[in-house]
Amino acid sequence: MEKREALGGVCLNEGCIPSKALLDSSELFHLARHRFAGHGIEVVPPTLNLGRMMARKDDVVKKLTDGIAFLFKKNKIRSFPGSARLLGADADGVHRVEVEGAAAPVLGRKVLVATGSAAVQLPALPFDGDSVVSAREALCFGEVPEHLLVVGGGYIGLELGSVWLRLGAQVTVVEMLPRLIAGSDGQVADALMRSLKKQGMRFMMGAKVAGVEKREGKLQARVELEGGVQEIACDKVLVAVGRAPLTEGLDLEKLGVRLEKGRVQVDADYLTSVPGIYAIGDLTAGPMLAHKAMEEGAVCVERMHDEPSQVDYGCVPGVCYTWPEAASVGKTEEALKEEGISYKAGKYNFAGNGRARCMDETEGFVKVLAESEGGRLLGVHIIGPRASDMIAEAVTVMSFGGSGEDIALTIHAHPTLSEAFKEAALDLDKRAIHA
Secondary structure (H helix, E strand, O other): OEOOOOOOHHHHHHOHHHHHHHHHHHHHHHHHHHOHHHHOOOOOOOOOOHHHHHHHHHHHHHHHHHHHHHHHHHOOOOOOEOOEEEEEEOOOOOEEEEEOOOOOOEEEOOEEEOOOEEEOOEOOEOOOOOOEEOHHHHOOOOOOOOEEEEEOOOHHHHHHHHHHHHOOOEEEEEEOOOOOOOOOOHHHHHHHHHHHHHHOOEEEEOOEEEEEEEEOOEEEEEEEEOOEEEEEEEOEEEEOOOEEEOOOOOOOHHHOOOEEOOEEOOOOOOEOOOOOEEEOHHHOOOOOOHHHHHHHHHHHHHHHOOOOOOOOHHHOOEEEOOOOEEEEEEOOHHHHHHHOOOEEEEEEEHHHOHHHHHHOOOOOEEEEEEEOOOOEEEEEEEEEOOHHHHHHHHHHHHHOOOEHHHHHOOOOOOOOOOHHHHHHHHHOOOOOOOO
């Protein structure tokens, strides 16, 4: 059952895919305006056709949602459009699910709930769909705002802030915490802020937006920070302070499904407290990431068929698709210190990497953390070009319980960005060759 017109959930319709489509388009526009000349490519200053850019984004989404519909048909999966509500099970344990517009409830012994999450709305900044918006509306602006105020310095705020910054907007990020991307490696967060500042993004850290009102056609946001209150004039306010599990209307609690702090409680099989009802993804504990949810979906169904599948939650990568990109997996240095785990660190800057030099993308570094004794990989943190792709090697090595030495002994093609990973691994024992 799916209440959207198109399959694919938040990720495909209003999250990962449309945002990455706009990130890529806006990056090309930025390169054409500011970087092509350095490569010997002289062009008339490019102009923005925002409508065409948005149409391309929509076409990318449609092709992928149509692809899911094709897979449903190919695999003989029946879909029911409309909102669903769980009615409970009969004496034989068969669950009934009411679907809006359906003539009768849909029956099944097993019900997998994967409704995802929705943007958190702040009491002082209620969404109005136009001036104060969530990520969904920020992906569809009809024109480039003169000044975009972003509330929240996490993945979503920084990515969408980057899109509109590249397209010509002034962007100010207001974050309550002292640094960006909560829970990330401190050196990565600091390097990302420096880079975004150089690009023109402004930051107000340790601050919060207490409210906003419209005066003379402009929004006036009241920002509370140390030392008092400051008013900021802007055109749009993007609230990106997190997401909350989407359980409204399902009647889960009426059926006895146990929730804790809004998250559905499940066991190792993703079974809830009610027999026959399962839950995965943003509804359950852990990071709200599409790849985590997809993995849980596959493992959940495999376990229904008595296969011993499991998700390795210590190896779930996270990526911030700004430029430079920031990607990580495993423990941060701060977490290792807090937990009293003995470790060693290796680091290598992209400035020394041949391929990065050829690309003119030398910002950032690879940081590798490993056990002091034995060298087992504990965490990898990358900020730099194509970090989102490079992190996969780290996830693979960690998934197999590999060590920094395993990476150091692996031949990496030359010249590639991934050589920086090998050098960082060599640096664990101060054996880096090109540093």
